Amino acid sequence: MLDLLFHNVTIPHSSERMDVGISDGIITYLAKTEDEVAPAKEVIEADGRVLLPGLVEPHIHLDKAYLLDQMEQDATNLTEAIQFTSDLKKSFTKEDIRRRSVKVLEKCVGYGVTHLRCHVEVDPIVGLKGMEVLLELRETFRDQVEIQLVVFPQEGIFKQPGTTDLMEKAMLLGADVVGGIPYNDNDAVEHIDFVFALAAKCNKPIDFHVDFSDDPTQLAIRDIVKRTLAYGYQGKVSVGHLTSLASVPYDEAKLIAADIAKAGISVMALPATDLFLNGRSDQERVRRGVTPVKLLLEKGANVSFGTNNIQNPFTPFGTGDPLDIALLLAHVAQLGTRQDAELLLDMATVQAAKAIGLKDHGIALYNKADFILFDTTNPRQILLERPPRQTIWKRGVKQRTIVTERR
Ligand SMILES: [Zn+2]
Structure with missing residues (x-):
């Protein structure tokens, strides 16, 4: 069983909606979003919002x-x-x-x-x-x-x-x-x-x-x-x-x-x-x-x-x-x-x-679970509108829910 599953996220360079699962701070599950959801202790329903690496x-x-x-x-x-x-x-x-x-x-x-x-x-x-x-x-x-x-x-x-x-x-x-x-x-x-x-x-x-x-x-x-x-x-x-x-x-x-x-x-x-x-x-x-x-x-x-x-x-x-x-x-x-x-x-x-020589960064299997979930379904808007960074995870641990509105 996964510790955490992001269900239905938009990730960089994928035209399909994806599910991203983590165990022990590592990405251990990465698959196209289907009706059936992989078992996890916690599931985040992302509704297509963008998940970026840290x-x-x-x-x-x-x-x-x-x-x-x-x-x-x-x-x-x-x-x-x-x-x-x-x-x-x-x-x-x-x-x-x-x-x-x-x-x-x-x-x-x-x-x-x-x-x-x-x-x-x-x-x-x-x-x-x-x-x-x-x-x-x-x-x-x-x-x-x-x-x-x-x-x-x-x-x-x-x-x-x-x-x-x-x-x-x-x-x-x-x-x-x-x-x-x-x-x-x-x-x-x-x-x-x-x-x-x-x-x-x-x-x-x-x-x-x-x-x-x-x-x-x-x-x-x-x-x-x-x-x-x-x-x-x-x-x-x-x-x-x-x-x-x-x-x-x-x-x-x-x-x-x-x-x-x-x-x-x-x-x-x-x-x-x-x-x-x-x-x-x-x-x-x-x-x-x-x-x-x-x-x-x-x-x-x-x-x-x-x-x-x-x-x-x-x-x-x-x-x-x-x-x-x-x-x-x-x-x-x-x-x-x-x-x-x-x-x-x-x-x-x-x-x-x-x-800077990091070997395990980015949304791919067996990389560290360092993420930001943005309140937008469109990656371009991250640059243009600076939507709030809703939640941040460092090695699978939720850091804090922050609101970084546009200044
Ligand atoms: Zn300098």
């Missing part, structure tokens, strides 16, 4: 969220955003980091985020404070949202003596992913080499902030492709931003996009931050400054999107709801068809899951 937030910063009140002035470009945050970071305490991180996590859980990858700053300014707090919160929240922690050298690695040791220590403490940011260091190649060597030593995946500009010559992605192949790291490398690629001449960009796809590198668009900080020097024909999503998809790359920052110098907006970013990306990447709406929901779930 949302996956593949790229977010918790430790520097909600800094607007602490800022003396607003940032108008990337250099200022990095500098202002670096200055504020000097006064971060563990309590302060915990309070702001918990505020984001609680919101994310309420929106139906069941997995989240968080970049945690590790450098001589903040030391391991943020990592220690987030390691604790990873445990505290584990029954609500599974958190992956990226060791993130925001201030550069070699530009800030002492960072290499701190990064190694953070990995030993239990971080999940090695991060990097080649555009903020003395030498991008040296930076990339260190990240790959550390990841290979720890046998962990890699997640870079890369090529965050409108400069078509800033293409560290080429070196990342080369190292990915040399280390046999296909499928274990993700990159966020990659906005320079949008300024590269199209024929060249096509070749780079194809190389990214061949190397199995996942790309995360971060449109809220990218739109806010890029294109600032363009007085006419202002560029959007977002990675070329359609081109990357056309060449076969795995593309998803992330919130990145919430209400700080890098992005003075943000709620933590991945569906906000889905709608923003729909506008900016001109993804407006019914198929595009389904693609955006895939990007927020299974494609983001692939980007």
Whole structure:
């Protein structure tokens, strides 16, 4: 007997109504809806409403969220955003980091985020404070949202003596992913080499902030492709931003996009931050400054999107709801068809899951029972009308009935 059966749901990529059954937190039954209902302790009559896998937030910063009140002035470009945050970071305490991180996590859980990858700053300014707090919160929240922690050298690695040791220590403490940011260091190649060597030593995946500009010559992605192949790291490398690629001449960009796809590198668009900080020097024909999503998809790359920052110098907006970013990306990447709406929901779930290395996410047999039931029978409406997320389940356990009306 099943623990729980969803009877008569609409699920992604199925034209038929389906029944989805779970036992011990795992999907163990998946069949077309028939008159006869599989025996279950609890049956949810869904009347065709949409059941989605849990949302996956593949790229977010918790430790520097909600800094607007602490800022003396607003940032108008990337250099200022990095500098202002670096200055504020000097006064971060563990309590302060915990309070702001918990505020984001609680919101994310309420929106139906069941997995989240968080970049945690590790450098001589903040030391391991943020990592220690987030390691604790990873445990505290584990029954609500599974958190992956990226060791993130925001201030550069070699530009800030002492960072290499701190990064190694953070990995030993239990971080999940090695991060990097080649555009903020003395030498991008040296930076990339260190990240790959550390990841290979720890046998962990890699997640870079890369090529965050409108400069078509800033293409560290080429070196990342080369190292990915040399280390046999296909499928274990993700990159966020990659906005320079949008300024590269199209024929060249096509070749780079194809190389990214061949190397199995996942790309995360971060449109809220990218739109806010890029294109600032363009007085006419202002560029959007977002990675070329359609081109990357056309060449076969795995593309998803992330919130990145919430209400700080890098992005003075943000709620933590991945569906906000889905709608923003729909506008900016001109993804407006019914198929595009389904693609955006895939990007927020299974494609983001692939980007962060999850093997058992999505509505398929023997995957984890992480779901959201929406009050609509039409997946496109999830993007357009933001119907309430009626109920959320994490590994088969009902989380809470929330009403996330449109704001
Ligand atoms: Zn980021």
